Amino acid sequence: MSGRRDVSDLLPDFVFVPSQPFIIGTPDHELGALAKAFGGTRESYREESPQHTLTLPPFAIARTPVTSALYAAYIADSGARPPLIWRGSTPPDEMRDCPVTDVSWEDAQQFCRWLSETMATQYRLPTEAEWEHAARGSDGRRFPWGNGWDPSRANTRDGGHGEIMPVGMNPSGASPFGCLDMAGNVWEWTASLDAPYPYRRDDGREDALAPGRRILRGGSFANPRGFARCACRFRLAPTVRNEFLGFRLACSIT
Structure with missing residues (x-):
């Protein structure tokens, strides 16, 4: 098994998110404006409505997504399938500090189980509500830094780099809690099943064994800015892998 110290050196920093009321989703009266600003119809954004207020238990969330370097430690120790984009069992040097991609929701779950055993700490995917709060x-701001779009703060198709970038490359795009890369760069798997709002923690959407599509957040370097909004919800089958899908870690606070 990989040494705990070696893995610890590759772990991202974590930020604490307190238990406090926060706004999730988009109000119904703004759906038409979103369609005009970002394309589609108002019904394209219906899944983000109704906007509502939640209060979650406190939690910790990683400041940045899991890197290929950390994921490589998992591959070396577990013998799991490496991302095909690596073209081998280890990532190219230029990808080591980038978010790992080409991982499915199921891959991310397996990684969390391995990391929890290795570090004797319970790591998991954030729920979509936790992700949005962070x-x-x-x-209820539109982007992590505020309501106005600023292409210098995010790696998206609108003025971004046109490719995946190392984690933490846009510090001016930090969220109120100091999380980075939550707008663009890579889509991030969450623990949550695709289910309509209002969000409820106890309605089965956080059942890790339930079948169904899982929610992703944040957009990627290949998507326009509308997908980088904090309230944007995307979903895929838990077996899907591609070069735009990554994840970040969370921990419960007890």
């Missing part, structure tokens, strides 16, 4: 704070 991304937008308590005031």
